[in-house]
Amino acid sequence: MSSKIKSLKYNGKWDFSPSIESLENLSIQKEYQLFINGKFQKPLAKKYFPSINPTNEQQLSSIAKAESDDVDLAVNSARAAFNGQWSEISAKERAKYIYRIARIIQEKSKELAIVETLDGGKPIRESRDIDIPLAAAHFFYYAGWADKLNYAFPNRTPKPLGVVGQIIPWNFPLMMAAWKIAPALATGNTVVLKPAESTSITALLLAEIIKEAELPPGVVNIITGDGSTGNLIVNHPDINKIAFTGSTDVGKSIMKSISGTNKRSTMELGGKAANIIFEDAPLDQAVEGIINGIYFNQGHVCCAGSRLFIQESVYELVLRKLKDRMQSLVVGNPLDKNTDIGAVNSKQQLATIHKYIDVGVKEGADIYQLNCELPNSGYWCPPTLFTNVSQSHSIAKEEIFGPVLAIQTFRTTQEVIDKANNTPYGLSAGVWTDKGSKAFNLAAKLKAGVIWANTYNKFDPTSPFGGYKESGHGREGGLHGLNPYLNLE
Amino acid sequence: MSKRIKVLKTYKIFIDGKFPRTESGRYYQLKKDNISIANVCLSSRKDLRNAVLSARNAFESWSNKSAYNRSQILYRIAEMMEGKKTQFIEELILQGEDSNKSILEIDQSIDRIIYFAGWPDKINPIFGSVNPVASSHFNFTILEPMGVVGIVAPEKISLLGLVSSIIPVILSGNTCVAIASEKLPLCAISLAEVISNSDVPNGVVNIITGSKDELAPHLAQHMDVNALGIKIDNKELKNKMFFQASNNLKRVVDVSKYKIEDSSFESPYIIKKFMEAKTTWHPIEKDFTSTNNY
């Protein structure tokens, strides 16, 4: 390929005008309380913390901070509900409550999507088309299991565990709440859930929906707070199970805290997924898969394809196609319907990403970043990639959780399998090849809980999700997702 | 002030999402205490033929919908039915049912639809399989819908019976042609109205009324019907149907074995009866590990 051929230009001749989602019918409360025992109530110590819009660093709302007494109240309500109404009604009727939640989410989907974008920074197109519909779908799917548990586990009569404590992250706030609450309720448990500190609002809107659906008081309690609130839940003696999605480090400390107790657990932790492009892959579509894998959701995805492996024979070609494709990515105001990459969720996360970018440069990898205008305020990171990365570089080993891709090459199948598996993580992986038998071989050999062949970042309520090794244990979604919430002995 | 004259309802049949009269123009009368309560279409085999045609045309896109989509549509049927409860209760009472039993029957029908609405995306996880064959192949078995199913609905417990005949059949992607209860046909048409309001594509459900003796054998003989779900009390007619179904080896499910009024009816096994298992093989490459032994 001649290097004299000019790269194609994608911007400057016909650019998108702003297409901002209207905030007309929206109202975010100035202050949100804790949702305990079917009511919104003030935190006993009357402490609040701000929720910031990462696009403009403005405060959106004040969120209640649950402390020890509040957590006790929530757990006690959940226990009372479990011992009372929630266990007394038939599974059939339980299902109907969960169906109601799904339907109401669908009715309020626009509002939820906008709030999700304001609070978390993700593009409105993503909240609207992925986050909210998947959240509704999760509730709908698990509602259908409530009265069918006897078919799920041969020779067992499943029983709920009791009160489950759930702690969720900030990257898919409402969707994560759905992933946790839906199976817990379907299996007959009651819930105490803590949303992430920087993204509490949609969880609280969900609380309003739960109230509207007339769920018996105490069945779902949503208590906002920070890491200390999370600790209180983890250590509470009357919680039967902890479900946590978040960083591997915090996951490890939770496991330490509950060791020696009878508490059950599921952990859905970090990842450093290998996304593997073979020479016989449909390359343009594979490039789209690379983009989806690492730049979708600003790279704040535990299963992000953050390590790209390109078979050497097509390395230059794929790199050229990738850089060309990146030129059409729009970075900016997440409320703009054309934005592909929104704001980084928080100041801390941006600092972390910047730190890794510096490390990458220092360790000798070559950096390429999309040349785009970034807004003056807010937290932003343009899509970034590093080439000439080796297996031992920090950026190839540690989870960055941002739109930063580390690119390596490989020659043979065996070589890439070894490199892909050479990590303490094992959440997901991607394989791109036109040859079915090769795809299945890779699927068999890669040590990850989710393998995407010729696609990436696809989620469905029926498809089990979870990791190997330090990416966690337990599965969410599908029939397998019932298991962690049931006693099958 | 003069008394308000009621507008009487015309009961038509339900084919391809529309409500035509029977092409034969015939009718039979439902009477209560010797007073006519309705003129019901006495459908002909041509109506049946049209219905099967419509069901066949609808099969491809209905079975290609995602299981989630079908679940939502079924749930919508329940939502719509809940809204029309009073109409159903009135019709059941008109046909001679007692008031409490009518309420029970409609509640059970709605709840049963909700029960089955949860199954489409759960059948294969439970009954499908990945088979660990001895050769290096990825081998999996999935259950698929059969095609067009002919239904002869129960004579008594007309509403719950019809719902129980139709819903387990269509949830997996089959389409159907149902012959309603001959003596208690009114709810069948109201059910058709609910279905046509529920985003169910045209042709997925077709409901005709008429003489069971006349119509059922045509359903049994039809070469483009893949299966039958029948609840027939008359032994002679039932045996005749089994016999004629052998023409093209239809799968015949005798619904008499199931107790419709009982909640034990609610199980995935009735769904399975209207599905086929397909097994696929695909090689899994095994690669050589090279050793550098220079």
Added chain:
Amino acid sequence: MILDLKTKVDKLGIEDRVSRITKRSLKSEAKLQGLKMILSMIDLTTLEGMDTNRSVEQLCYKATHLHQEFPELPNVAAVCVYPNMVKTASNFLKDSEVKVASVATAFPSGNSSLEVKVQETKEAVINGAEEIDMVISRGKFHSGEYNYVFDEIAIIKENCGDKVRLKVILETGELGDYDHIRLASEIAIKAGADFIKTSTGKIKPAATLPITLVMLEAIKDHYYNTGKMVGMKPAGGISNSKLALQYLIMVKETLGNLWLDKHWFRFGASSLANDVLMQILKQKTGFYQSNNYFSKD
């Protein structure tokens, strides 16, 4: 030359990309700019058995007088007619920038001898055609006679001469998979096409967004391999502005600025022009328009 199914295209991947593109939102200035571009890229087409000199002249008039109220709007790119109407069109449009394009090579089926096809092409050119829209031999393609398909295109191109541009119609609705469409695109490009075009418009499916994307990707790879540009024309089934804008966004995000020009991208359409005018008017006035205010030719 080895012509085979080398480049693989993943159907679901293409459709995913298209779905992202259709979610783009065009408002205000960007929308108006896009609509004007579309107008300038339209090949106003009449290919009816019952075309007469009169009906062709009416079309030519419309091509040069789109809407009195807005003289600043661009003209369409070309008028596309059957070979026996070329002289009429050419005479009418001789003082205009609007080009005369002629179909040829036994359009739409392509089932005639090579001699007949060459003759038809030469006549059209002599009568004033500035562009030739030819069809490939789909039968030969399906029989695997790719060299035949290639040679035929090269010969027609030769007979067009230097000044006339050749558009090669693949008739994608008859080709099968996206892999086949990719192969046909590559054959046409390598054989000398100035444009590759989706369809004759006489069968369904005609142009679709995914098919167009496959063809744009072939053009892009060719550009990076040789430095040469090839144009693209989706034809048939594009009857409203919203869809046309989606096509244009797809061109923008796949090939970039250079192709956002009537020299390299065209729309084969007949009723699209009126819809674009209505949308332009709506953008300028703020309210929805009615068909009654736009001439129906």
